[in-house]
Amino acid sequence: MxxxxxxxxxxxxxxxxxxxxxxxxxxxxxxxxxxxxxxxxxxxxxxxxxxxxxxxxxxxxxxxxxxxxxxxxxxxxxxxxxxxxxxxxxxxxxxxxxxxxxxxxxxxxxxxxxxxxxxxxxxxxxxxxxxxxxxxxxxxxxxxxxxxxxxxxxxxxxxxxxxxxxxxxxxxxxxxxxxxxxxxxxxxxxxxxxxxxxxxxxxxxxxxxxxxxxxxxxxxxxxxxxxxxxxxxxxxxxxxxxxxxxxxxxxGRRVLLRVEKGPARPGETLLEVRNLSVTDAKGVARLKSVSFAVRAGEILGVAGVAGNGQSELLEVLAGYAPATSGEVLFKGRPLDLSRHTNADDRRDVGIAHVPEDRHRRGLVMAFAAWENSCLGYHREERLQGGFGTLDRDAIRDLARKGIERFDIRPPSCDLKTANFSGGNQQKIVLAREIEREPEVLLIGQPTRGVDIGAIEFIHNEIVALRDRGKAIVLVSVELDEIQALSDRIIVMFDGAISGERAAGQTDERELGLLMAGIDPGKGRAA
Amino acid sequence: MDLPVVLQLLDSSVRLAAPLLLACLAGLYSERAGIFDIGLEGKMLAAAFVAAATSAYTGSAWFGLLGGMAASILLALVHGLASITLRGNQLISGVAINFLASGMTALIGQSLFGLGGQTPQLDGPQRFGALTLPLAETLHGVPVLGPIWSDLVSGHNLLVYVAFLAVPATWWVLYRTRFGLRLRAVGENPAAVDTAGVSVVRLRYGAVVIAGVLCGIAGAYLSTAMSAGFIRDMTAGKGFIALAALIFAKWRPWPALFACLLFGLLEAVGIRYQGIRIGDFAVPVQLMQALPYVLTVVILAGFVGRAIPPRAGGRPYVKER
The missing domain is CATH 3.40.50.300 (P-loop containing nucleotide triphosphate hydrolases)
Incomplete structure (x- = not known):
């Protein structure tokens, strides 16, 4: 033709x-x-x-x-x-x-x-x-x-x-x-x-x-x-x-498509969310009375089709969007959910956050890797020079340690962040957040746009953090990832939790139905 | 207020709105293609000077118009070179053009004519005179419609009609032609235009040159139609008011017409009502004259609703990586 x-x-x-x-x-x-x-x-x-x-x-x-x-x-x-x-x-x-x-x-x-x-x-x-x-x-x-x-x-x-x-x-x-x-x-x-x-x-x-x-x-x-x-x-x-x-x-080598992890040993409840609701500026309810708890040493997976309230949940927990009603307890103490709070307050108590959109919220793409390695933590005592300046050598040392531990490639802390591949950019964010051994790690779409080799690495790091007794809230639209990593899974639909399952006792079909807002368990119970 | 007074006021609004409208449409072409144009003022000023100077030498307003357009196009190409080919900052390029025009017109004017930066007084064929439209005389006696036709619509110089006809023409080009479709597309997402197999650079140069032509007419209007010669910095911020009108009009041709008429009306009111009193208080002349500028500030401060500029505006197009 x-x-x-x-x-x-x-x-x-x-x-x-x-x-x-x-x-x-x-x-x-x-x-x-x-x-x-x-x-x-x-x-x-x-x-x-x-x-x-x-x-x-x-x-x-x-x-x-x-x-x-x-x-x-x-x-x-x-x-x-x-x-x-x-x-x-x-x-x-x-x-x-x-x-x-x-x-x-x-x-x-x-x-x-x-x-x-x-x-x-x-x-x-x-x-x-x-x-x-x-x-x-x-x-x-x-x-x-x-x-x-x-x-x-x-x-x-x-x-x-x-x-x-x-x-x-x-x-x-x-x-x-x-x-x-x-x-x-x-x-x-x-x-x-x-x-x-x-x-x-x-x-x-x-x-x-x-x-x-x-x-x-x-x-x-x-x-x-x-x-x-x-x-x-x-x-x-x-x-x-x-x-x-x-x-x-x-x-170029065999990869594990499944994550090797032992059974969870959950401890005390670290984060408790009670009736959390968010209504946006247009008056649309984004989160509808969401309640759940996360314990030390467990990974809570938040599954759902993108746009069903997961992003809003992360934003409220991470401290950069206010909640309309409800409360969040961290070790039994309520967190400030008003518009006066910010991500800094959360980091201070030990809640770290790997944002869903690393380009817009996790990194400054035009910065060198070492500069990004301290963003948000740049007020820490150990990184201060004198007279209100930053100690560049200390930050660089820290960045180099992160690069080594997380196998970030190329291993250059002076390279512009935009020039790293997606997987390595994500590792820069993870290195920064995990290095501080947070009590709770909020992590959104950890492997979006990340290659298989890096996915495996990131998954192992998340499991290792859990095994060190930390609580992890994992938001992902990849069902495989949720199933491979989580100990418990909550599914979000239209701003509310449509169901909760123990990871071992559910399958893709059931989760898929929950993601569409249909609870198959309820039908059986009735 | 009786009809003759209203007509007089509207008549002078139309005269004052014409250059704003031409500059505003110039900005519309450029910005719809994704090139911010702060340099409307400078292009108009340069055109006003070259038009007056050419007209003074040749004795023909038409040669003046051509000269003015040429000067304005030249500056437009400089802006294009800086912001399209060399991918520089469009705002800075525009500011530079304004300074360049302001300085060069005064300098060259002084060295050519020695009149402190002015050109000699123009008259006769060196200016665009008033045109009388058909039936203006015969219809004069008809109540209401007669005076509107013969006093308000008729009796302007050619460039005023050009300015107002440019509005439907611009609308037609923008929304009814292939060029217009591509122009609007390149201001929103140049990558889409590029992958569709159309040259982003050529389109943007086209838009910038059209802006040059329109600014050239606006400048020639100022010095050879509205006034009788060039005076230093005679644009007096009209380029910026045109930009405000463009934002007010949300980058659309018909609203641009109304925005420019509004600015023209405010200016006309400022000129006509000098020394009015409210009770014992005499309203200062300066306050009345400041009206268009006050409205500019109000518009730019966002009091008239959110104006969303063309998405790719101000950013040079570079293929990813």
């Missing part, structure tokens, strides 16, 4: 490949993001690309989409060598991409976003009319239902992603690249996405799926290529491999 497929090479062997990368290399300054990459993607296949964070997957795909320019190597589309200097060239070659961070104009409608850059003519009216008709056709064909007149900024993340896919299809792409498409989706939305991808495959489209979730790779791909540290390790046929094999190739 597109010009490029008409130009297919006569060689029948070559034309079965939609994409062929030959010896592609790319570096950013001293960092070699892609080293001599060879990749062959078959036409009409779903081809997975897996690797840890920073393995170079996104960079490779950005090169294919013309966002970056490769230092060396060659791109062949449908067997024909095709230089791709910019996104326009990629679109012409029939390549579409759904970026991890959506490339949408939020105040625009769906239609306007779809035609942007692909308008036919200088006036909008005919372009919009044509797009409306085309969208209707695509919707029916691929289960891509979105209201064409909805404002994109008001759509759910799942719908926004469909707009991105529609954008690519409207440009008549034959090859669709999806970069970490399920990271922001609910399980139901992810299932829907996979159905859409299935339809696309039936229509003969080629799909490249970048992910670090092995379950997705096993469920949907035909082939899978594993990348590690900028290199292409191997390409496998999915049906002939196993998650364990892929995981091993990803990290």
């Amino acid at each position: 597109t010009a490029s497929s008409a130009l297919s090479a006569p060689d029948p062997g070559a034309s079965t490949l939609a994409i062929e990368l030959v010896g592609v290399s790319k570096s950013f300054g001293p960092v070699q993001a892609n080293k001599d990459i060879h990749l062959a993607v078959r036409k009409g296949a779903i081809h997975g690309i897996v690797g840890e964070n920073g393995a170079g997957k996104s960079t490779l795909m950005s090169i294919l989409y013309g966002f970056y320019h490769a230092d060396a190597g060659e791109i062949r589309v449908n067997g024909v060598t095709t230089p791709i200097p910019d996104s326009q060239a990629a679109i012409r070659a029939g390549i579409g991409m759904v970026h991890q961070h959506f490339m949408l104009v939020e105040p625009f409608t769906v239609l306007e976003n779809v035609i942007l850059g692909a308008e036919n003519g200088a006036l909008l009216r005919p372009s919009l009319a044509r797009a409306r008709a085309e969208l209707k056709r695509l919707e029916q064909e691929y289960e891509l239902d979105v209201d064409p007149d909805a404002v994109v900024g008001e759509l759910s993340v799942g719908h926004q992603q469909r707009v991105e896919i529609l954008k690519a299809l409207y440009r008549e792409c034959d090859i669709l690249i999806l970069d970490e498409p399920t990271g922001v989706l609910t399980p139901a939305e992810a299932d829907h996405l996979f159905r859409i991808l299935g339809h696309l495959k039936e229509q003969g489209k080629t799909i490249i799926l970048i992910t670090h979730k092995l379950r997705e790779i096993m469920a949907i791909t035909d082939q899978v290529s594993v990348m590690r540290r900028g290199e292409m390790v191997r390409t496998l046929t999915t049906s002939e491999t196993s998650p364990a094999e892929i995981a091993e190739l990803m990290v």
Whole structure:
């Protein structure tokens, strides 16, 4: 249909490949993001690309989409060598991409976003009319239902992603690249996405799926290529491999997908939450009379689909958002929940916090690692110089110890925080909070955007902290993580606790129902 | 107040609003594309000077207009170079342009004409004269509508009509053309434009140059239509008032028209009602003249509701990493 497929090479062997990368290399300054990459993607296949964070997957795909320019190597589309200097060239070659961070104009409608850059003519009216008709056709064909007149900024993340896919299809792409498409989706939305991808495959489209979730790779791909540290390790046929094999190739050694932990030995109750409620500025109830307790030496997992009050709970406990009503007792003494309190007060009594959003709340990305290693604790006596100054050497020493203990890479405390990978940034935050041996650790999404090697490390540190008799409140949207780490699990739905279970006595199905606000236990009791 | 007085007041509001409107729309194009433009004032001032000087030398207001536009476009390109190509700070670039214009116009004016920074008095074809619209004479006798047509609508110079026609034109460009769609998109999320295969740099330069053209017309209006020559710093903060009007209008063309008319009206009131008394108290002239500036402060302090600027405004576009 597109010009490029008409130009297919006569060689029948070559034309079965939609994409062929030959010896592609790319570096950013001293960092070699892609080293001599060879990749062959078959036409009409779903081809997975897996690797840890920073393995170079996104960079490779950005090169294919013309966002970056490769230092060396060659791109062949449908067997024909095709230089791709910019996104326009990629679109012409029939390549579409759904970026991890959506490339949408939020105040625009769906239609306007779809035609942007692909308008036919200088006036909008005919372009919009044509797009409306085309969208209707695509919707029916691929289960891509979105209201064409909805404002994109008001759509759910799942719908926004469909707009991105529609954008690519409207440009008549034959090859669709999806970069970490399920990271922001609910399980139901992810299932829907996979159905859409299935339809696309039936229509003969080629799909490249970048992910670090092995379950997705096993469920949907035909082939899978594993990348590690900028290199292409191997390409496998999915049906002939196993998650364990892929995981091993990803990290270069065997990893424990399960956390090794002994039984909990809970002690006294450290934190007790009673009827905690939060109503936001718009008058919406975010937390509805939440009550629970955490004891020393146990991990309390807070499960739930994102946006059901977990963030508000963490914010109130960590001291930077006021509660509307209710109380929180720490070792029997009430904590200040008014708007006069702050995170400092919490740290003083021994409550540490690893925020959900480390970029915005856990770290100052422009600071060097050593500067971040003391943020929030910079008033400690041992870090003071004299005359109101900070003792830089003392802070650096502390940072170096943290880097060593938490195996932070690269081991340089003078490197800018933004230049560490996601997993290592998280380790900087953890090192800071755990180093003080807090009585209670509040931890939100500990392994979001963190690679497998670092996940294992972080999980072990959390368990070790528990075994030292500390109480841990773990908020995570990853059910696997909640199940692997928690001793007890509470599930949040719509601002309230929809159920509590002992970790050993529940399963994914039951937790999943609780996450949807349905309590299966209640049905049985009645 | 009777009709003739109201009409007179509105008539002078229109005259005073015209340059604000042109500058405001200039800012609208630029800021909708994500380039903050503090330098409206400087571009207008430079255009006012070059227009008056060119007109004085050539004897034609039209050459003056072209000269003014050229000067303004030149400064706009400097702003573009600093903030788009070199990815500098847009506010600082704008401030620099204001200083540059203020200093250079006075300096060059003095060395060319030796009149303390002024240009010679312009008259006749060196200025844009009043136009009489068709039927203005015949309809004059018709009650109410007649005077409105012949006194308020008719009898302005060409550039006033240009300013007011620029409002629907801007609306049309912004919301009905491909260029407008892309322009609005690049001010919100340049990465989306880039990945859609459209050049962010070219779009932003386009917007900045349009801002230059409009500021050029505004400047020429000040020195060759509203006044009869250039006076040092004759823009007197109009560029900043236009920015306030732009915020007041939330970066939309039709509200920009009303915002500028409001500022024009306040200025007209300040000029007309000098020395009015409330009881025994004589309201100082300065207080009346300060009205537009007071409103500016009120608007910028956020008393008129939250104005959300284009999301990518003020930030140079760099691909991630």
